[in-house]
Amino acid sequence: MLTYACLTALVPGKKQPAIRVKIVRTWMSPFGSIRPNTCMVFGDEKGSMIETTLPWGVVLPYEINLDEGDWFEILDFKLIHASGLIRTTRSKYHINLTHDSVVTKIQPITECNFLFCASYKTLLRGLSHPKFCIGLCGALVEVGDIQDFSVAQANQFNQGFQPRIRFTQVKCVVYGDLAEKLYEYWSSTTANVVVCVLKLWRIEWGNGRFRCLTNIEGCSDILFDPEIPEINYFQSM
Template sequence: MDSEGNSAMDFIFVDEEGTKMHATVNKTNYHHFRIALPEGEWREITRFQISNDNWNNPQFMVADHTYMIILRHETVVLPIQPLSDNHFFKFSSFERVISGRHDVNYPVDFIGVISYMGKLSPPVRNLEERRSLPFHLRSLSNTELYCIAYEDLAAQLYQAWKDNASEPLICVLSEWRVARSNREFIVVDGGGLSRFFFDPNIPEVEEMKQRILNQNMLR
């Protein structure tokens, strides 16, 4: 939804080099591009508009590129073969967040072990409240991040955690936000752009599992 309550959608586009750009579409073309641009699929996009509003409106920053893409009625979208098998995660260190060195204007990715899963709050009827789920991520250096998921993402994360018997359970957070709370920095989901993955099939997860195994063997 946009600031006026109309249907709208934001995307994060990434090319084969890993460069990310913010893209947006207004209510007029919302439904078309919702179908034409499925998440995780490669597309060739032409006849779009470039804007520097990505910098003029900090609350809408979803990528650190100078410009953003505006999808219009005449924009052409064509399916193409994948140009890369990269997962495009850019993991930040937990210490960088805790020390306040991360720029809170931009989303960030994390990888860590689920060390604590809190209680999922019940559905709320008050529009001023949000359903939430607190949890902790722990790094290999035993640094912990306090995280909170909200609304549908909170329910999805909690159910996925209950359904997963893996131990240790490694979690990847993609496009989450860093926020300040009671003089400390925490990690919160950034709305529809945020994702989570448990034990995804990526090299970083396998490396973390092996290092945890090695640490346990040395104890």
């Protein structure tokens, strides 16, 4: 019988135990490359997350599809130290899948959505480390016109930290396909209030302080009116 480990218990340098994880996010990187790797964020039943790579050319047994939102049991993978200026998770490590990896689709273990939204106060006070991507939920209050890539599209989100009294605004800049997705939704919606969640966005600093949130092409996402507790609370305010 297999013994499963939590992601926080994994240690490099030895044979790794089996893990059971949900694919929280998947994208291709480097963006636009003719031989991109498949990048993913895994989450386990304890709520921990780790970034994972399926390198170009590595074919998993039975050509299994690694679809976002599905749960998998995984054996025989390589664990390395995480690197890079921007990380999608706070894990010190990174999983690489190999030709020897055994991946089996399983039934969901938990209903966790892995949308851990940051505090507006913490973000604006500069207490959120810019190395790590964050999530954010709030109401969309303004969307600018789509502009050239060098200028970008500036948007603002707000979230009440004192219900119906005052609001905090956070500037966001979105590029590429996600900018088009946002603009199309904003232009077509008839809702009085558009509530959304930013998923895996990075923090940009300038002049020693928080400047804005921006997306990582292919990795970041924006969800409109999702059915999650944070959004239900916001809509009830």
